[in-house]
Each structure stands twice: as C-alpha cells, then as structure tokens.
Amino acid sequence: MQLIDFNRSTADLHPGLALYWEHHDQRFAITDLQTGPHQLLLITRSGRPLTLDQFRARCQQVDPHAALFITGTPAQRLYGYRLVTHLILLG
Helix, strand or coil, X not given: CEHHHHHHHCCCCCCCCEEXXXXXXXXEXXXXXXXXXXXXXXXXXXXCCCEHHHHHHHCCCCCCCCEEEECXXXXXXXXXXXEECCEEEEC
C-alpha cells in the first residue's frame, strides 16, 4: 500500500484513531516513523500509539507514492488495514 492510498482511504476517519500493526493475532502499537528510499517504515515499540492525526502530520513531507512497511529483518510490506473500535489495524 502506498501512502497516498492510505491517506485517501482514511480521509474521512476520526483523527484520534490509534494505529496498530496486527501480526499473528497480536497487536503492536505504531509509535514512530522512519523514511527510506521510496518507503515509509512504521516502527513498533512499547508506548503510546500514534493517532491518525499524528501520522498525517509527520507524513506531510513524505513522498505520497512511498510504500508502507513495518520494520523488521527484512521489512514487511503492508497491504491494507481494517477498522476495529477506536483502532486502525494495519496488516
């Protein structure tokens, strides 16, 4: 999924929704972002998850065609998300 696709599809969602990554039925908070060549890496650490509004603010200068990845070895490409009460679960 590219940043532009994510931004367009979430444009009408509540800005306070928290961002999580779902992997093997576990949820991990997206707490930070890192840019790479043609990609945006989403970082999971302990702590408060980014809200949709915080995510948008941090991505204003990022190439809209950057692909979304979750950090890891190797980084894993993200293909979509689903909505759960007060959460956006990326996967």
